[in-house]
Amino acid sequence: MNIILVKRIVFVLGLIPLLRLFILGYLGDLTANPIEFITRSTGTWTITFLCMTLAMSPLRWITGFSQWVQLRKTLGLFAFFYGFLHFTIWYWLDHNLNFLAMISDVIKRPFIAMGFIAFVIMSLLAITSNQTAMRLLGGKWKMLHRFIYLIAILAVIHYFWHKEGKRDFTVVYIYTGIIFSLLFIRIPWIKRFIQK
Amino acid sequence: MIFKDPRIKSRDITPQDVFAHRRKLLKILTVGSLAAGLSSSLQYEAFALTENNQKKLKAKYNQKYSVKDKHTSFKDATNYNNFYEFGMDKDDPARYAKSLITRPWTISIEGLVQKPMTIDFDSLIKLSALEERVYRMRCVEGWSMVIPWNGFSLLNLLNKVEPLGTAKYVEFITLADPKQMPGLSSSIIAWPYLEGLRLDEAMNPLTFLTFGMYGEILPNQNGAPVRIVVPWKYGFKSAKSIVKIRLTDQEPITSWHRTAPMEYGFYSNVNPNVSHPRWSQSTERRIDGRNIFSSKIKTEMFNGYEEYVAQLYAGMDLRKFY
Numbered sequence: 373m374n375i376i377l378v379k380r381i382v383f384v385l386g387l388i389p390l391l392r393l394f395i396l397g398y399l400g401d402l403t404a405n406p407i408e409f410i411t412r413s414t415g416t417w418t419i420t421f422l423c424m425t426l427a428m429s430p431l432r433w434i435t436g437f438s439q440w441v442q443l444r445k446t447l448g449l450f451a452f453f454y455g456f457l458h459f460t461i462w463y464w465l466d467h468n469l470n471f472l473a474m475i476s477d478v479i480k481r482p483f484i485a486m487g488f489i490a491f492v493i494m495s496l497l498a499i500t501s502n503q504t505a506m507r508l509l510g511g512k513w514k515m516l517h518r519f520i521y522l523i524a525i526l527a528v529i530h531y532f533w534h535k536e537g538k539r540d541f542t543v544v545y546i547y548t549g550i551i552f553s554l555l556f557i558r559i560p561w562i563k564r565f566i567q568k
Numbered sequence: 569m570i571f572k573d574p575r576i577k578s579r580d581i582t583p584q585d586v587f588a589h590r591r592k593l594l595k596i597l598t599v600g601s602l603a604a605g606l607s608s609s610l611q612y613e614a615f616a617l618t619e620n621n622q623k624k625l626k627a628k629y630n631q632k633y634s635v636k637d638k639h640t641s642f643k644d645a646t647n648y649n650n651f652y653e654f655g656m657d658k659d660d661p662a663r664y665a666k667s668l669i670t671r672p673w674t675i676s677i678e679g680l681v682q683k684p685m686t687i688d689f690d691s692l693i694k695l696s697a698l699e700e701r702v703y704r705m706r707c708v709e710g711w712s713m714v715i716p717w718n719g720f721s722l723l724n725l726l727n728k729v730e731p732l733g734t735a736k737y738v739e740f741i742t743l744a745d746p747k748q749m750p751g752l753s754s755s756i757i758a759w760p761y762l763e764g765l766r767l768d769e770a771m772n773p774l775t776f777l778t779f780g781m782y783g784e785i786l787p788n789q790n791g792a793p794v795r796i797v798v799p800w801k802y803g804f805k806s807a808k809s810i811v812k813i814r815l816t817d818q819e820p821i822t823s824w825h826r827t828a829p830m831e832y833g834f835y836s837n838v839n840p841n842v843s844h845p846r847w848s849q850s851t852e853r854r855i856d857g858r859n860i861f862s863s864k865i866k867t868e869m870f871n872g873y874e875e876y877v878a879q880l881y882a883g884m885d886l887r888k889f890y
Contacts, residue, residue, distance in 0.1 A: 405853060405855055406860040534846075538656070539756045
């Protein structure tokens with residue numbers, strides 16, 4: 373299949389979680405606490421898109437099709453997009469866009485700090501995801517974009533600490549398992565083992 | 569394929585749950601119709617009655633202990649719940665609590681009391697006149713509701729059993745039956761869910777033994793058939809579906825304290841100045857149908873019940889006793 377078409381399909385599919393929120397909002401089905409629902413939903417989709425982004429290279433190694441990698445950018449930008457919504461809703465509705473209040477919350481609470489640092493790094497990757505930045509950064513670009521591994525780890529810790537009080541870790545363990553498998557698979561000798 | 573007979577109208581069909589409980593329904597209608605607040609003229613409609621008619625409670629509005637805030641809708645208050653016995657998600661209790669069997673139900677009051685007793689629900693609810701109180705309910709997670717509850721002060725029950733001088737605390741032990749409660753398969757909490765109060769807190773008239781809300785008997789997901797509501801403490805202190813009340817001289821090791829001692833203390837009074845380790849408690853999101861993009865409101869000391877309860881904690885460091 374034509375990669376341009378595939379990219380377009382991925383783009384449309386990537387908008388479904390957002391569309392779903394609009395539909396639920398229209399139907400009045402965002403639960404009794406809509407903001408919490410939206411915040412959690414966008415957070416979960418951020419981590420989901422991070423997993424999908426990280427899955428593209430391993431898929432190439434396993435299947436031998438190089439086209440997988442061409443979807444990385446779209447998926448990565450969707451991760452940033454949902455992360456941006458996640459952050460903005462919290463900054464706006466929890467802190468009334470008060471920068472100092474927001475920063476002091478980040479400093480005081482490691483759980484929030486993890487998410488915030490991940491978001492800041494992810495913003496850098498999103499800004500440098502275009503051809504111009506790639507050209508300007510040259511060899512440093514690849515190194516910078518390896519920070520997605522750190523983002524994924526921070527995101528999992530953020531999620532883990534968020535759920536800590538209730539010890540409700542089932543879903544967190546699933547995401548942790550997926551992310552660690554996707555990182556593990558990148559260890560050179562394992563990579564060689566699965567490569568086609 | 570679905571067979572449809574045009575002569576049978578859907579309104580003529582007895583709802584399945586009414587049909588399944590027809591004997592029970594008849595019994596309730598003949599024996600308990602007065603208690604259920606049914607007018608006798610309705611009785612000829614026996615089979616057409618919906619459950620709603622049996623659910624009504626007569627309760628006198630208590631102005632002194634009621635807040636004037638806008639009420640949370642019945643729908644929100646009954647579909648957004650933390651009741652882990654039925655699952656971890658907020659909509660799990662509404663979905664799964666149907667399996668809870670609330671009659672017959674007995675509750676025993678024991679421990680350091682002069683007259684221990686076991687009392688069944690129908691006698692318990694008649695122990696004192698029912699009141700309606702509109703309380704704020706502040707969840708430790710940072711949201712709040714305003715709910716009209718129906719019941720009477722717990723002290724009415726405690727006075728009946730005559731606490732001994734050595735009694736210092738009251739434990740509330742709730743139902744833990746895996747057959748009725750699918751959430752018990754998770755081991756987050758060492759079941760049964762246990763809560764507790766200091767005796768003087770339990771004897772405070774605000775502490776409400778609750779049988780209903782919005783003028784109806786408690787829906788299962790809200791802790792049927794009997795729960796307590798302690799409005800100046802975070803919501804998890806208000807134990808649901810209580811089967812045993814025990815008076816002791818030891819501070820109870822409450823469920824959440826046991827699960828995460830650094831995060832949930834025995835007292836757990838609503839206090840905007842003492843943060844939860846992972847979030848601030850100074851504001852809350854009020855669930856009352858307001859615009860979803862409204863900002864949070866300020867949380868009040870003791871959830872706004874300072875004048876009634878502050879003296880209970882005179883001289884105590886509330887940071888230490890969180």
